[in-house]
Amino acid sequence: MSRTVAMVIMGAFTLYFLIPIWWLLVAGSKDTGSILTTNPLWFADFQLFQNIGDLFAYRDGVYLEWLRNSVLYAGVGGAVATLLAGMCGYALAKYRFRGREMIFNVVLGGVLVPATALALPLFLIFSEVQLTNTFWAVFLPSIVSPFGVYLTRIFAASSVSDELLEAARLDGAGEVRTFFTVSIRLMAPALITVFLFQFVTIWNNFFLPLIMLRDESLFPVTYGLYAWNTQLNQLPELRSLVLIGALVSIVPLIVAFLSLQRFWRSGLAAGAVK
Template sequence: MTETSTPDTSTLDSSARAVTTGTAKPAKPTRKVGSRRSGPARILLPVGLAVAAIYFLFPVYWLVIAATKSTGSLFGSSGFVLSEPQLFQNLENVLTYNGGIYLRWGLNSILYSGVGAIVATILSMSAGYCLAKFVFRGREFWFNVILAGVMIPGTALALPLFLMMSQLGLVNTYWAVLIPSMVSPFGVYLGRIYATAAVPDTLLEASRLDGAGEARIFFTLVLRLMTPAAVTVFLFQFIGIWNNYFLPLVMLSNPDLYPITLGLVSWQSVSDRNPDLYQLAIGGAFMSVIPIMIAIVSLQRFWKAGLTEGSVKG
């Protein structure tokens, strides 16, 4: 037979007395690892962010101050001090110069950026969805080809695109800028990564069993699930097309087809003969920043979700 060991009654009695009299020492709280940053890190991180913010906002500050000055004050006073503000007069001069050509450039930029970004977003999301959810021969090969397109700079493709558009007779037309703007290799990459994480296979199978076609599944179901990624691609593509200068420079020679970027450079290039155009170029640059700021502020919540959603879904 096995013997049962009896507990030490003296130890139990002393422990009980300690609890009843309140002399027992409370357990020390456990400290979470990494819950608090060290002293230098708490100081350096805000300082680094503040320096980065100043670095990026410094040109905007100069642009705002310069847009309020007259041509004489622009060259005769400090570029960082406000003097003789006449912002509205300067903007009126920009909008009315040469029969309002700046408004036409603005509409051209909206056309290139808006249509190009919308079409590029739809194509990118559909291509990414197909690469993520359909199995076909050569799928990884074509995906690697698209990834290679991400690493090729746009300036390297400008001459081949010009030769291609020249063969098609599209040079110096809206299509010469629109067609290249409708392609986004980064959007296809992001679309595949996001579709893999956010679109469940069971949901697609249930939709197919209910009789829904592939086009209906994509536009009514998949595109809604991929909204954060779609908005992210749209924002990146819109900003990239709006700020694009080299492609319109190669493709266009008619000033009526210029976007804002190319139009402002055309003003600045002849400002040595007409100094007033220098101030007009600065005022036009100030106005060209406003649509970008509106797009970023209105779509930033979708943009943040689009960058982080795929990393937290398994």
Template sequence: MTASPAAAEAATAATGPGPAPSPATPRRTAPATPARTPRGGALLSRTAVNAALLLVTAYTLMPLAWLVLAATKNRRDLFATGPYAPGDFSLLANLGEVFTYDDGIFGRWLANSLLYTVVGSTLSALTSVACGYAFHAYEFRHKEKLFGVVLAGILVPATVLQLPLYLMASAAGAVNTYGAYLVPALVNPFGVYLARVFAEGYLPDEVLAAARVDGAGELRLFAHVSFPMLWPGFVTIFLFTFTAIWNNFYGALTMLNDERLYPVSLGLFMWNRSVYQQPELYPLVITGSLVAVVPLVLAFLGLQRFWRSGLTAGAVK
């Protein structure tokens, strides 16, 4: 039996209306975390790293500082004062003696070193960039095997090659000539490896393909398209080769006998061998060593902007 509508309305009035729907509760957001301050361990680690860098820097600059201070001393103060005590500031007098001693032979040594390094570094870097570009841009038989031979050449110390190079130069009658010291510097396996790495990183294949489609020949493609993009690699190889040739003392000692052909490193060595018989050469050796450092510093400072800039030049946009 069903309840009548009147009974249903009476029951609803007795019990009251049902519970109203609760409003939507607002979403709680996590409180903003305050900025973390460096902990004690991080500060201690940073301090330790900075202290280690400071010690390494001081250790690196100590010989240079001694060289600069010693070049300002005469022969008496060189042995009578401490190693880092300033002298009587006779640097200009020492420089005058260096460039006038023995009819100015030091100036000829310095010119020889500049000739060897500038010409040798330029040709070596250009050859290395061309070889690295060829390994990247072309496909030929035994390509990777030949590149493996180049990598093997990096592992051979330069001093091991001096005797075979001397024998080859002697057989060719080229000993005691500019070419005997300059030609071996043109072969640079590490430069070829570095040039290929630069070519793979900064020379897209799309650029080469587009240049060939436009009708550019291979020589023009390398000179006008590829080489400007590989300029940072060229400068890097040039700086490494410049330093290596400037410091190639053993190669000069093996190949050269005429003091007029000596580079500055070998000339200073010969002066240093004579200091026991000629003590007046002590200030000349020290001041000449300071002068010999200047071209390296100028080369790195002058080419630093070319080395760092242009790494993305020619990128595909």
């Protein structure tokens, strides 16, 4: 009975998450006139590939520019954030120094602060140094991950043994070389987990670009689609472009999850246990 109940609950939640994606796929395959007049959960005239072509061609490919910006913000930002978080977590786990626990407690406090609460202070700071409406206004805040520091510290404390580090030092390896050749390999599941979380967070980030950016060429795909959506009353033909653009925008996230899921599962489980 308990197994059946669990399967029913998981099936219900699976449908809850998959139905919006199915609706987006169906709506993205229709023309503008059929979106509101046909069955919302089934296909009408299948024009998916034509709609994708129209999306990429609209206004000389501005959507592709937004997609490239999102890849830069999320891909490069997530990689840098993962590296910094790994180095900080490793240092907090393996080095003894005064104030270590206080620093870690501050990091834990950072985990509890919602990103939206930091948006306005960040805007004021970047305004003072004249970096608003630039690539750096979105990129620099994205490379900080308090959760990543927390996870990598917990993981490094249990997966990287002190004896192994001592053996590397006896062999003449410096601290930096030891980290990049020994420790980082043992911390790989946690680092990939941090990267995946950070990638998704940056990709879906909307509020920070909203207050930081005014130049359309710097928009990420989320903010670009929002800008199109606000123009539907004046340009109804944008409705199909918004829908197909939203569908295309989730493809990188699906690819990232499918390609890194085995590392993500192991890293998340290990972090939870340790």
